[in-house]
Amino acid sequence: MTCDKRLDVPEGMRKAALDFPSELPFEGDDPLPEDVTCELDKHPFGDHVALLRDLGNEFIVWVTWKADGLDADADDIKVQQRAVCKSESPSPDGEDLRCWLPEAHRGGHAWERYL
Numbered sequence: 151m152t153c154d155k156r157l158d159v160p161e162g163m164r165k166a167a168l169d170f171p172s173e174l175p176f177e178g179d180d181p182l183p184e185d186v187t188c189e190l191d192k193h194p195f196g197d198h199v200a201l202l203r204d205l206g207n208e209f210i211v212w213v214t215w216k217a218d219g220l221d222a223d224a225d226d227i228k229v230q231q232r233a234v235c236k237s238e239s240p241s242p243d244g245e246d247l248r249c250w251l252p253e254a255h256r257g258g259h260a261w262e263r264y265l
């Protein structure tokens with residue numbers, strides 16, 4: 151089960167996410183989400199993490215925010231570029247069996263949700 155904690159992404163953070171150089175052509179860049187949900191498995195501690203922008207070349211811009219409270223304090227929101235985890239499912243059938251969460255993430259790999 152995933153964490154599913156929501157965050158309204160502040161305008162300044164979306165701007166910051168656009169400052170990272172992308173390997174993708176501009177038209178391949180989807181509009182940044184205005185609100186996001188934590189992509190990790192349910193976790194009692196630590197920052198929430200959500201995908202903001204795919205840079206191509208195995209890098210993704212993530213927004214992270216602190217766990218406590220319904221409304222995250224803007225000071226606790228960070229935008230950072232991290233490499234993709236790259237863990238692969240041992241079963242070769244099916245699609246999306248590579249983990250796309252940030253490297254060294256908490257909880258299970260994304261592909262474990264599809265087994």
Ligand SMILES: [Zn+2]
Binds near residue numbers: 154155189198
């Ligand atoms: Zn979370």
Ligand SMILES: [Zn+2]
Binds near residue numbers: 236237249250
């Ligand atoms: Zn993973």
